[in-house]
Amino acid sequence: MKTRTILSTLLATAWLLILGCGGDSQSRDDIPPQKPIWVQRSSDQAYAQSGIRPEPVNSDRAHWVRLEWQRNPEEDLEGYRVRRWSEHTNLTESPIIADLTVGLELVDGQILSWIDRGLDENGTNADLLAPLNGMTRGYWWVIQAYDTAGNRSQFSDSVYYRLLDNPYEMSVDRAGPDNYVLSWFYPVGSAESFLSFYKIRVYSRYWGSDSLAWDYLVTLYTEQNSVTLQSGGASAPMMRDCTYVWQLNAISNAVSDTHDVANAGAATYTTFLYQE
Numbered sequence: 313m314k315t316r317t318i319l320s321t322l323l324a325t326a327w328l329l330i331l332g333c334g335g336d337s338q339s340r341d342d343i344p345p346q347k348p349i350w351v352q353r354s355s356d357q358a359y360a361q362s363g364i365r366p367e368p369v370n371s372d373r374a375h376w377v378r379l380e381w382q383r384n385p386e387e388d389l390e391g392y393r394v395r396r397w398s399e400h401t402n403l404t405e406s407p408i409i410a411d412l413t414v415g416l417e418l419v420d421g422q423i424l425s426w427i428d429r430g431l432d433e434n435g436t437n438a439d440l441l442a443p444l445n446g447m448t449r450g451y452w453w454v455i456q457a458y459d460t461a462g463n464r465s466q467f468s469d470s471v472y473y474r475l476l477d478n479p480y481e482m483s484v485d486r487a488g489p490d491n492y493v494l495s496w497f498y499p500v501g502s503a504e505s506f507l508s509f510y511k512i513r514v515y516s517r518y519w520g521s522d523s524l525a526w527d528y529l530v531t532l533y534t535e536q537n538s539v540t541l542q543s544g545g546a547s548a549p550m551m552r553d554c555t556y557v558w559q560l561n562a563i564s565n566a567v568s569d570t571h572d573v574a575n576a577g578a579a580t581y582t583t584f585l586y587q588e
Contacts, residue, residue, distance in 0.1 A: 341463065342463065344464055344465050344466075345389060345457035345459050345463065345464075346384055346386070346457070347466040348382070348456070349468065350363065350380070350468060350469065351363045351381055356561065356577065359513065360522070362380060363380055363471075364377065364379055364380065365473070365577070365579070366378070366561070366578050366579040367427050367579065368580060369580055369581070370581055371580070372478040372480035373439075374439070374478075375443075376428065376430065377441055377475065378426070378427050378428075379425060379426050380424070381423070381468070382424075383420070383422055383423065383424050384457045384465070388461065389457060389459055390459055390460045391412050391413040391458060392412045392424070392458070393408055393458065394409050394410040394412065394428075394454075394455050395407065395408055395453070395456075396409050396428065397451065397452055398440075398449055398450070398452075399452075403452075406454075408433060409428070409432070409433055410426065428441065428453070429441075430442065441475050443475065446477075448474050448475065448476055448477075449474065450473070451472070452470040452471065453470065453473075454468050454471075474575065476506060476507065476562050476564060476576055476577055477498070477562070478580050479496045479510075479578065480496065480498070480580075482494075482495070482558070482560060482580060483495050483582070484541075484558060484584035491541075492540070492586070493540055493541070494541060494558055495536070495538040496538075496560060497536055498537065499535065500533055506576055507562055507564060508564050509530060510529070510530050510531070510532060510537075512539065512558070512559075513526065513528075514526040514541070514550075514556050514557065514558050515557055516554060516556055517554075517556060517557050518554065518555070521557075524546075524548065525542075525549075525550050526542050526546070527547075528545030528546075528547075553585065554586055555583055555585050556583065556585075557581050558582055558583070559579065559580075560580055561578070562577055562579075563576075564576040564577055
């Protein structure tokens with residue numbers, strides 16, 4: 313009888329251990345996050361813009377791209393991994409260019425965004441997104457979500473963009489009361505120019521891009537260009553002695569047999585004081 317009792321106890325203990333191991337296995341987090349979804353790219357004529365697009369820079373030498381995507385719904389979401397590759401390579405050759413933690417490198421919100429400044433996988437300032445010797449370079453991006461347990465999602469679909477040459481030597485000159493002339497240069501004679509038109513936006517530096525004072529679409533094909541402030545398009549009253557941002561987007565709607573240039577452009581900006 314005593315031997316049977318000991319055997320029953322051992323069997324019960326073994327069964328509890330088995331159940332315990334099964335319970336631990338079931339509680340372990342091995343479910344990856346959902347596949348990330350990009351924000352759809354808006355038309356170049358739209359305001360405000362959304363999705364992949366050139367990030368305005370106050371320089372003719374910097375070339376940046378803004379990426380936007382929808383935040384994953386998982387409560388244990390930790391961050392995203394970004395890969396980029398050129399049109400002469402493929403995804404299997406793409407380096408990891410960023411690991412972005414939500415709440416640190418990424419401002420948490422329903423829409424997440426990050427600016428690719430053209431660094432390489434080592435963080436070297438290589439300006440990889442810039443046109444090289446007059447030839448533009450197209451790139452694709454994918455992102456992958458990961459959670460606090462280290463689970464990783466499938467890669468997102470890829471998005472594509474090609475940065476054109478930046479407008480340069482932007483200036484705003486006061487020609488008289490309520491009369492300002494905006495001028496710039498553009499290398500229309502470069503080896504590869506897909507420029508179709510310019511989008512001009514003027515807004516308050518203090519209030520930001522929501523305070524749009526002028527929105528104008530213009531087609532010019534000369535190297536040296538100028539327009540008069542609020543001479544066309546949609547405009548709103550401007551405040552005296554306030555600083556305004558003039559953002560200039562160079563946009564391509566061209567069709568090419570050798571390049572995907574439907575998603576191509578550049579964006580620069582400068583500031584000026586609107587006076588009496």
